[in-house]
Amino acid sequence: xxxLVGNDTRLIVQxxxxxEGSFHAEQMIEYGTNVVGGVTPGKGGQTHLDxxxxxxxxxxxxxxxxxTSIIFVPPAFAGDAxxxxxxxxxxxxxxxxxxxxxxDMIVAKQIVKSHGATLIGPNCPGVIxxxxxxxxxxxxxxxTPGKVGxxxxxxxxxxxxxxxxxxxxxxxxxxxxxGGDPVIGTTHLxxxxxxxxxxxxxxxxxxxxxxxTAEEEAGEWIKxxxxxxxxxxxxxxxxxxxxxxxxxxxxxxxxxxxxQEKKKSLAASGIxxxxxxxxxxxxxxxxxxxx
Amino acid sequence: xxxxEYQAKEILEKYNVAVPAxxxxxxxxxxxxxxxxxxxxxxxxxxxxxxxxxxxxxKGRTKKNNAKGVILCKTIDEVKEAAESLLGDVLVTVQTGExxxxxxxxxxxxxxxxxxxxxxxxxxxxAVGKNVIMASTEGGVEIEKVAEETPDKIVKEWVEPGMDLQxxxxxxxxxxxxxxxxxxxxxxxxxxxxxxxxxxxxxNMFEINPLITTPDNKVYALDxxxxxxxxxxxxxxxxxxxxxxxxxxxxxxxxxKYNLNYIKLDGNVGCMVNGAGLAMATMDIIxxxxxxxxxxxxxxxxANVETVKNGFRIILEDKNVKAILINIFGGIVRxxxxxxxxxxxxxxxxxxxxxxxxxxxxxxxxxxxxxxxxIIDNSDLNVISAVLLKEAAEEVSKVLA
Numbered sequence: 128x129x130x131l132v133g134n135d136t137r138l139i140v141q142x143x144x145x146x147e148g149s150f151h152a153e154q155m156i157e158y159g160t161n162v163v164g165g166v167t168p169g170k171g172g173q174t175h176l177d178x179x180x181x182x183x184x185x186x187x188x189x190x191x192x193x194x195t196s197i198i199f200v201p202p203a204f205a206g207d208a209x210x211x212x213x214x215x216x217x218x219x220x221x222x223x224x225x226x227x228x229x230x231d232m233i234v235a236k237q238i239v240k241s242h243g244a245t246l247i248g249p250n251c252p253g254v255i256x257x258x259x260x261x262x263x264x265x266x267x268x269x270x271t272p273g274k275v276g277x278x279x280x281x282x283x284x285x286x287x288x289x290x291x292x293x294x295x296x297x298x299x300x301x302x303x304x305x306g307g308d309p310v311i312g313t314t315h316l317x318x319x320x321x322x323x324x325x326x327x328x329x330x331x332x333x334x335x336x337x338x339x340t341a342e343e344e345a346g347e348w349i350k351x352x353x354x355x356x357x358x359x360x361x362x363x364x365x366x367x368x369x370x371x372x373x374x375x376x377x378x379x380x381x382x383x384x385x386x387q388e389k390k391k392s393l394a395a396s397g398i399x400x401x402x403x404x405x406x407x408x409x410x411x412x413x414x415x416x417x418x
Numbered sequence: 419x420x421x422x423e424y425q426a427k428e429i430l431e432k433y434n435v436a437v438p439a440x441x442x443x444x445x446x447x448x449x450x451x452x453x454x455x456x457x458x459x460x461x462x463x464x465x466x467x468x469x470x471x472x473x474x475x476x477k478g479r480t481k482k483n484n485a486k487g488v489i490l491c492k493t494i495d496e497v498k499e500a501a502e503s504l505l506g507d508v509l510v511t512v513q514t515g516e517x518x519x520x521x522x523x524x525x526x527x528x529x530x531x532x533x534x535x536x537x538x539x540x541x542x543x544x545a546v547g548k549n550v551i552m553a554s555t556e557g558g559v560e561i562e563k564v565a566e567e568t569p570d571k572i573v574k575e576w577v578e579p580g581m582d583l584q585x586x587x588x589x590x591x592x593x594x595x596x597x598x599x600x601x602x603x604x605x606x607x608x609x610x611x612x613x614x615x616x617x618x619x620x621x622n623m624f625e626i627n628p629l630i631t632t633p634d635n636k637v638y639a640l641d642x643x644x645x646x647x648x649x650x651x652x653x654x655x656x657x658x659x660x661x662x663x664x665x666x667x668x669x670x671x672x673x674x675k676y677n678l679n680y681i682k683l684d685g686n687v688g689c690m691v692n693g694a695g696l697a698m699a700t701m702d703i704i705x706x707x708x709x710x711x712x713x714x715x716x717x718x719x720x721a722n723v724e725t726v727k728n729g730f731r732i733i734l735e736d737k738n739v740k741a742i743l744i745n746i747f748g749g750i751v752r753x754x755x756x757x758x759x760x761x762x763x764x765x766x767x768x769x770x771x772x773x774x775x776x777x778x779x780x781x782x783x784x785x786x787x788x789x790x791x792x793i794i795d796n797s798d799l800n801v802i803s804a805v806l807l808k809e810a811a812e813e814v815s816k817v818l819a
Binding site for chain 2: 154202203226227228229230232233234236237264265266268269279280281282283284285286287290291307309310334336337338339340341344360362363364365366367369370372373374375376377381382383386402403404405406
C-alpha cells in the first residue's frame with residue numbers, strides 16, 4: 128500500500144521527447160517505475176527510451192493502459208497538457224512544470240476536479256513511494272521504504288528532510304511534493320487526508336512555507352481527525368513581506384501568510400513545530416521513541 | 419510585475435474603465451503644462467501624485483521637503499509648487515520602508531468632485547483557486563484594516579473558473595455599495611470593465627482605492643494599483659515593456675540578467691542555495707545561528723561553475739556581507755561536481771580578491787557528499803566544509819563570534 132503512486136502505477140510522460148522529459152523518464156525507468164510510454168503531439172508511432180510515443184494522452188490510455196501521467200511540457204502549454212490528461216481519464220496527474228500562468232491553472236484545476244482526477248503540482252518535485260515508484264524529479268537514492276509520509280511545497284527542502292529521516296533510520300511511505308505555486312491541484316490538507324487514510328503511513332512530516340493559509344487549514348483538520356504523530360516545519364521566518372521568495376506562491380501579502388502565524392496556528396492544533404530545518408528528523412525520531 | 423498608477427490607468431481606459439483625465443510628467447515644466455492642458459479641458463482642481471511602485475502615497479511624506487505623496491492643488495501655481503516639492507525628493511510610505519523611494523515621475527490629474535468613496539479589489543483567492551472581487555464602502559481605507567475591524571463591510575464575489583463575471587454578481591456588488599439610479603448603472607458597467615481588464619491582462623491584483631462617485635453620478639477609478647502575473651508576460655509583450663527598472667534594486671536587476679533568483683535583505687550573512695524552499699530554510703537557520711540573512715538566492719537545480727561565480731559576484735557587491743553560506747542539496751547534480759565548481763569559482767582572481775576576508779561555509783549534502791567534503795577540505799582555500807545542516811549552522815555561529 129501507498130498513496131498516489133506505487134506498484135500499480137502505469138505511467139506516461141507528457142513531453143517525453145523534450146530534454147527534461149527525456150532525462151527524467153530515463154531516471155524514473157532506472158528507479159523501477161513502470162513507464163508505459165510517452166506523449167508528444169506529432170511524434171506518435173515513434174519509440175523513445177524503448178517506450179512507445181503517442182500523439183495524444185487518449186491514445187496512451189487506450190493502447191498502453193496508462194493510469195498516471197507526469198508532465199514536463201513548457202509553461203505556455205502545460206495548462207493544456209493537464210486538461211488533456213484529465214479529459215483522457217487519467218486519474219493521477221503530476222505536473223512538474225514551473226511558470227504556468229495563474230489564469231491557465233485556475234481553469235485546469237477546475238477541469239481536473241470535474242473529471243474526478245487528482246492533480247499534484249504544478250511547480251513540484253513529484254511523488255515517490257520508495258521501492259515502488261518514483262514519479263518525479265527527486266533523487267531516488269536518498270529515499271528508503273518505511274512508514275513516514277512527507278508533504279512539502281519544495282524540492283530540495285523535501286530532500287533535506289528525507290535525508291535526515293533516512294539517517295535516523297526512518298524510512299518513508301510516500302513523499303508528496305505539492306508545489307510552490309499559488310494555485311495547486313492538491314493542497315496540504317488534501318495530502319494530509321491521503322496519508323491519514325494510508326495504513327502504511329504511521330507518522331507525517333509536513334513542510335510548509337510563507338504565503339496563503341493552506342498549512343493552517345491542514346492543521347485544523349489534523350487536530351480533529353488525525354491521530355498520527357505530525358512534525359511540521361515552516362520555511363520563511365526571515366522572509367520580508369511583499370516579496371516573492373522564489374516560489375510564485377511564497378509571498379506575505381497584506382500581513383497575511385507569515386511563518387510566525389502558521390507556526391502558531393499549527394502548534395495550537397497540537398502539531399510539533401520545529402524552528403530549525405536541521406531538527407526535522409531527530410524530532411520525529413524522539414517522538415516515535417517516546418510514543 | 420508592478421507598474422505605475424499612470425500606466426495602470428492608461429490600460430484601464432482601453433478597457434472602458436472611467437478614470438479622471440491625467441498626464442504623466444517628469445519635470446516641473448511638464449507638470450505645469452499638463453495642468454494648463456487639463457484646465458483647458460475643464461479641470462478646476464488638480465491632483466499631483468508621486469509615481470512610485472509602493473502604496474500608501476497619500477499618507478507618505480518626502481524626506482527633504484516633507485511633502486505629501488499626493489497633493490491637491492487649486493491653482494497652476496500650486497501645481498508648480500507641488501511638483502517642485504516632490505520631484506527629486508525621496509518619498510517614504512508605510513510600504514517603502516525607511517529608505518523610501520526616489521520620485522522621478524508625477525501624474526497630474528483632474529481633481530474631480532467626490533460624492534462617495536469605495537474600495538474595489540480583484541485578486542486570486544488561493545484557498546479556492548478562483549478570482550475574487552472584494553468591495554467595501556470604506557473607500558480610501560486599507561482593505562486589511564477593514565478586514566480586521568469591520569469584516570462585514572466587505573462583500574465578495576467569486577468568479578467561476580473560465581467564465582466571465584456574471585451580471586448578477588456585478589449587480590450584487592453595486593447594490594452592496596449602496597449605489598442607486600444612474601450611479602448604479604455606471605457602477606455595474608465599471609465593475610464588469612474592471613474584471614475584463616483584469617482577465618485580459620493576466621493580472622495578479624487590481625486595487626481601486628478609492629473607486630468614487632461624483633455628484634453627477636459618474637463612477638471613476640480614482641487610484642489604480644495593478645500587478646501582472648510574471649508567468650504570463652510572455653503573451654503580453656506590450657505590458658512587459660511597462661517595467662520601470664529604476665524602481666528595482668540594482669543588484670536584483672543584475673541577478674536577473676544571470677537568471678538568478680536574488681532578493682536583497684539587510685543582514686550580514688550571504689547565502690547561495692539550490693531551490694526556493696531550502697533557500698528560505700537556510701535564511702532561517704542563519705538567523706537561528708545568530709546572524710541575519712543578507713539575501714535570498716536560489717541558484718536553481720544546476721549549480722554549475724558559472725552560476726556559482728555569478729552568485730558570488732552578486733552577494734559580494736553587498737558590503738554588509740561578513741560570511742557566506744553555500745547550501746546545496748545535490749540530488750541528480752552530484753555534490754562532487756558542485757564542490758569542484760565552488761572551488762573553481764573561488765579561485766577566479768576577481769572573486770578571490772573579494773572573499774579573502776569573507777569566510778565561506780560550504781555545505782554539500784546528497785549524492786557523493788563525502789567526496790565533495792574531501793575536495794573542499796583538500797583545496798587549500800579559505801573554505802569551511804560541512805555535511806549536516808546542523809554543522810553548517812554551527813560553523814556560521816563560529817565565524818560570526
